[in-house]
Amino acid sequence: MPLSDHNDKKWVYRPHTKAKHEVLGKYLMPWTNKLTSYNLQAEQENKVRVVDCFAGRGSYADSEGADPLDLEHLQTPAEYPGSPQLILDRLTDRKNQFDTAECVFIEADKTNYNILKETLENTTGIAENISRSYFNGKFQNAVLDIVESTQGDDCPTFFFIDPFGFRSLDYNVVTEIGSTPQFEFLITFMSRDMNRFLQSDDHQEALNTVFGTNNWASAIEAYDPKNWIPLVEYYTDRLEENGPQKTFEYMISEPETTQTIYYLVFGTNHPNGLKTMREVMNHCGTGEFAYAPKQPEYDREQARLPGTGEPTEQFLLDRFGEYIITFKKLVEISSNERKYSDDTESAYREAIRELERRGEVDIQRISSKETGIQGEDLIDFHESKEFIG
Ligand SMILES: C[S@@+](CC[C@H](N)C(=O)[O-])C[C@H]1O[C@@H](n2cnc3c(N)ncnc32)[C@H](O)[C@@H]1O
Structure with missing residues (x-):
């Protein structure tokens, strides 16, 4: 029996969690700088929005091999805070740059949702010009309605799409987000799990949903399914067919082995967004756009040796x-x-x-x-x- 999403065993803060949060936290600051300048130039309301589509519970039950990233401004009851506090903290850091920021937290599991709400209600230090709203429901059913009800594409909006598995990564929803001009996303693309289930009958429908086609198997045929890179390359190619225009991947591996767990897939319609994320990803993790401590080819120092x-x-x-x-x-x-x-x-x-x-x-x-x-x-x-x- 698979574990339920609120089982404490799923809520262990690990090195790969930290590696993922590092990219998210580091990107939000330049993103806010650039997009608020853009708002001013475009003479539109100076507002930004972040939608945490798989918000989780804002509180990991335990940690193993990693301390969470420091929050600079927030005090939270969670010993191991999650992406919601990180987002609020980094936006609070930039509070003077926008008139308002909206944070939207979507969480499907009722227990996690309740823990999230309670944890955030007892979190202090959040800037007053940042509003928060919560939705208990599935991302793929809710996100487009939520965006519309919060006035749609009226302002630069960043979507963090961070599921445990891959079943909820609905291609149509992701490309609808990705094709909207002021929208960007960062997706956790669970390549290891997908690779494991590529041949499984029980997972074909879920994979059809992720790739937005029933023909993915023949398209990937040219790739070696034991190699994760073609899988993510195929996924990003598919995304770019219907939006966003540009994608970029960051690899996250197990800390003690060479096994890739997932990729962070970034999508944007703006060359500046791509440039900024590349620079952020280049400074995160172990180097060469990856967190892969056991793989020398992703070692920043080695990669910079002369002659390489x-x-x-x-x-x-x-x-x-x-x-x-x-x-x-x-x-x-x-x-x-x-x-x-x-x-x-x-x-x-x-x-x-x-x-x-x-x-x-x-x-x-x-x-x-x-x-x-x-x-x-x-x-x-x-x-x-x-x-x-
Ligand atoms: C990996 S965790 C999120 C971790 C969080 N983003 C963080 O970094 O702290 C995934 C969360 O998504 C929730 N979830 C599962 N299916 C979902 C869906 N279809 N829509 C929204 N949330 C979902 C799970 O209950 C779980 O809390």
Whole structure:
């Protein structure tokens, strides 16, 4: 018999829980910075919303091998707080940047829901301009109505979709969220469990729902089912078919073995969202967009040893040799085309600086004053024939 979702055995705070929370917590701060600036620019109400679609109970029963992340602003009765407090804490940190923030917590299990409500009612330190609402029900049935009843796509909204298993990851709901312009999501994609049940008759319907097609098996046929990466690649390809436009994955592995447990799948319609999440994910976990302590290829230090990976300067010369391009566009294209390279904006800036020093590019400084390299600055590769702005 499977354990019920409120069984304490399911509520143990582990290293992978912390690794997941690290990404969530670290992303919410720059997300708030950027999206509140966007609200001001777009002259719309300065509001943001976070929907914790599988909110849990805000309180783990025990921990094993990991202490929870620190809350900077909140005091909560939970010894091991969950994603709801983390979200409220990180938004509280940014309370001066928005007029209002709405947090919506969805939880299907009645016992967990009651524990969540009670725990949050006894949690203090939450900024006054952050409202909270709670829904006891299934994410896939409720989320779109909830979004509509809270005025729909009126403001930037971030969805954290964190089920225990994969049954509730309804493709139609996820792509409906993902195709909405101001919406972004972060999904826990349970690749290990899915991989285990790919051949099981009892799970075919659930898998049809996740992939939004009955033909997934033949589509994945080309992949080796023992390899988890193709599974998540297929999933993200499927998501991008109907929205969001861009996805990005982060791998979470067991701390003591090389086994992948799940991927965090991020979806956005905005290049800036992708860029920000890449930078956050690049600084989380053990390195190379993963939490995988036992896998040297995901070790930040080793990956940066000289001689490993494609040199950034060479990539830029090969890719943009025929162009004159703004720095902003160069970073956007490079981040897209080298999704899983370790390079972030500052690495591209350094590489351009090096190319300038070697006389291989000229820079017409438009955004920057003297020696900087910023958004609208034009990078002129000497072979340039075409402009990309
Ligand atoms: C992995 S836990 C959530 C943990 C929480 N996000 C955190 O980080 O602290 C998944 C939760 O989803 C709830 N749940 C299960 N099926 C659901 C559904 N269809 N809709 C919403 N919640 C569901 C479970 O009761 C459980 O509390």
